[in-house]
Amino acid sequence: MPLTLKRRHGSPYWYLRGTIRGLVVDESTRTSDRKAAEEIRAIREAELLKRSVHGDSATRTFAEAALSYMETGGEGTHLAPILKAIGLKPLAAIGQAEIDALAKKLKPSAAPSTLNRHIYTPVAAVLHHAARKRWCEKPVIARPKEPKGRIRWVTHEEAERLIQAAAPHLRPLVVFLFSTGARISEALYLDWRDVDLERAHVVFPKTKNNEPRGVPLHPRAVAALSTLPHRDGAVFRRSLPTTLANGRTTPLGDPYEIREGGGGQIKTAWAGMIRRAGIDDFSPHDCRHTWATWHYQANRDLTALMELGGWKSAAMVMRYAHVNTSHLAGSIGEIWGKSGDRGHSGTIKPKHGAA
Template sequence: MLKICKRPKSPYWIMRGTVRGQSIEESTGTADKKLAEEIRAKRENEIINEAVYGKTVIMTFAHALADYLEHGAGNKRFLTPLLDHFNTTLLKDIDQHAIDLAAKKLYPNAGPATRNRQVYTPVSAILRHAARKKWCDVPILARPKQPKGKLRWLKPEEAEKLVEACAPHLKPLVVFLLYTGARAGEAIWLDWSNVNLDKAQVTFVKTKNGEARSVPLHPRVVQSIANLPHRDGAVFLTHKGNPYERPDPGKDADTSAGTHIGSAFKTACKRAGLGWIVPGKGKQPVFKTDVTPHVCRHTWATWHYQANRDLTALQKLGGWKTVAMVFRYAHANVEEHAKGIQNLPWGNQGEKSQEKTAIS
């Protein structure tokens, strides 16, 4: 059994002894004897339960999260609120109901997409990591249903208006987004060390799916960034000539790289006429637009499919996990099938019938 005692030169009580054949010598982290005795009893009980029932009865969310990060399985983004919420909750007690409650409590005014991204996805990843270590069962979670959004992309003439309407510091960045399909974060934190103008190629080292990828550069992109006055550090700079700030893990609102260029991008959309005006507070007109920085990625993908009809190449260049994720860009190009529909039986007969009617 465990007993508490003190080491020389240490103010803290330690736990020492053997439980179920396991030799233990651990600090209680306290100089209070009464508290140390409570910690000893709890620890002894944990060891006995683990020996009898396995780790599934003692592993907490905090344990699983720490191990998840230690093994490089993820980053700290969105995890701090989850740790504060679940902390010492046993993994076996984190079920669908517990996660649903956490999502509502942590993000009461957020939509399904935000709750999915900031609660369900990271919690699921941590639980799956724990399940691989036999600390809990593999989670089977139902996620919030998200409304199917319309795939917004720009026609070439719209894209040209947007580029011309951009402020000088934003123009090369928007050209880059439109012709590489880069996510906003991949672009605004791109370093010159990953750009090769001679080979007309860029490499995105840190990506959303965790896999580096290289993309050929369109001549317009090469020309655009070749005219930038610097060749080291960040490729794209703010209007003040500074690199864009990295995301702040402590700010819930800082969830998208696009927010770092959102104001300037929206101003460009307004100048380009890509939006509409609605009454605001005090009947002051407010500009609205459905064109965001991420629309540039949709635009590139749609253009690429129009030009090449190759979903596999599009998947590889865009960094999507599966080809199914790029099918929507084929759906956006439904007009390509018009000729085939017109060639179906009776279509031409209908035209002939109309001609006969006109003659008679």
């Protein structure tokens, strides 16, 4: 029978009661206005009828699926702009073409890695959740192909050259990056409340993986941070106080503005540093690669490296085990023997009867 409006004892709201193609309905309209309730009844009845005929994917929207996804613990960090763009679309209307168009609209000039992180991954997560609830078919989504990640690292001697060539306000940041493996955004937006110099420890509350991460501070990093003249707010600033020729002191610089990725704010100072140090093709993120390479060389502990660096998979840290294999030189040397000559160069003869 069609849906009807009913009053319930003690409630000011109108309720929907009835059965649509075997589906029993008993739910509140959340309004006490009869005219508004009647409009809700008509819309809801049409929706349920359509869903009973064509399935959930024809009527369930992306917003419904996203809400359900987040209610079950799903990550919603990048979903806001996606919901604004396609939230009202039925799940059945969202396929490869729609996702590609969404990526082009929201991130027209973004790199493949950014598109995957901000568009394709969250959309796929919501659609896979909806598929598990049988609201839609399991999605098959092609993602932008990302170039193989490079690993650029410097030696300790080159790192010292960079530190010495850095501008005064940049030098503590460079030491910090080499000492902690922090991503540039984690460092630029670090607040003093997350730094404990006495305990030699730092916490990154907001990370790429959305999981807080703590890292012990090397004495070199503690010394560098101790030189900073302030102990509140943002740790790293655009400039440090300096004394002018007239004896006046300039104020502490502003914090870095929050940007996605975080690296553009130090572009000019960084370029000057690497030019003065005579080191080419070295970005702020390469400090993280350098720290990871140093850590593995010193400790040979991929588990510790994975935890301290905030990587979620062993595959991400295994590449640092393959970057520098100087510790395996001894094993290579044994191939030919210490002298490089085993004493003879015969042919290995097959056993009697062997082909």
